[in-house]
Amino acid sequence: MKEIVAIIRRQKLHETKTALDGLGFSPMSILSVSGRGKQKGFIGEVDPVMDEFLLDEADVDVRFIPKRLISIVADDADVHKIVETIIKTNNTGYPGDGKIFVLPMTDAIRIRTSEIGLSAIK
Numbered sequence: 001m002k003e004i005v006a007i008i009r010r011q012k013l014h015e016t017k018t019a020l021d022g023l024g025f026s027p028m029s030i031l032s033v034s035g036r037g038k039q040k041g042f043i044g045e046v047d048p049v050m051d052e053f054l055l056d057e058a059d060v061d062v063r064f065i066p067k068r069l070i071s072i073v074a075d076d077a078d079v080h081k082i083v084e085t086i087i088k089t090n091n092t093g094y095p096g097d098g099k100i101f102v103l104p105m106t107d108a109i110r111i112r113t114s115e116i117g118l119s120a121i122k
Contacts, residue, residue, distance in 0.1 A: 007035070
């Protein structure tokens with residue numbers, strides 16, 4: 001099992017969720033997060049997909065940008081398909097498209113039934 005953590009643009013959440021639902025990967029957790037990447041939130045040229053910036057005229061050089069964090073726990077065999085779907089759905093070609101992290105997951109337990117491992121996530 002693996003945990004796939006994706007940080008994406010806010011406006012891409014619905015499209016990403018719909019694409020993953022279409023593949024049968026609907027169980028996921030979603031959080032609102034803010035952060036900055038390699039550019040440290042620097043706002044240079046404004047491009048068509050960067051409408052999510054909250055500009056403050058007194059401090060336009062460094063921003064924490066609102067994003068969405070998606071967490072999915074999946075079988076190892078499904079990781080590639082999930083990652084490819086997230087990339088395809090979120091790639092605009094502009095800075096700020098996001099990041100995906102794939103982490104090892106040692107176990108999962110469904111609280112209601114006490115199922116363990118893959119049966120707990122399917």
